[in-house]
Amino acid sequence: MKAVVCPFCEIVSDHPHETQAGCIEALQAEIIRTRQVLEHVTEPLRPPKITVEEDSSPV
Numbered sequence: 001m002k003a004v005v006c007p008f009c010e011i012v013s014d015h016p017h018e019t020q021a022g023c024i025e026a027l028q029a030e031i032i033r034t035r036q037v038l039e040h041v042t043e044p045l046r047p048p049k050i051t052v053e054e055d056s057s058p059v
Contacts, residue, residue: 002014004016006023006026008020008023009023009026009027011023011026011027011030013026
């Protein structure tokens with residue numbers, strides 16, 4: 001399959017969409033796909049809390 005970016009909706013498919021309805025269908029499918037991906041994304045790990053002790057020696 002040769003991937004082509006539709007010049008109208010910028011969704012990757014095997015051919016450019018010939019109608020506005022084709023672009024709308026592709027956009028709706030992309031929204032569904034993105035939501036499915038986001039359902040499986042976990043929260044990023046928080047960086048460890050690092051404390052820096054102040055140096056009390058005179059400069």
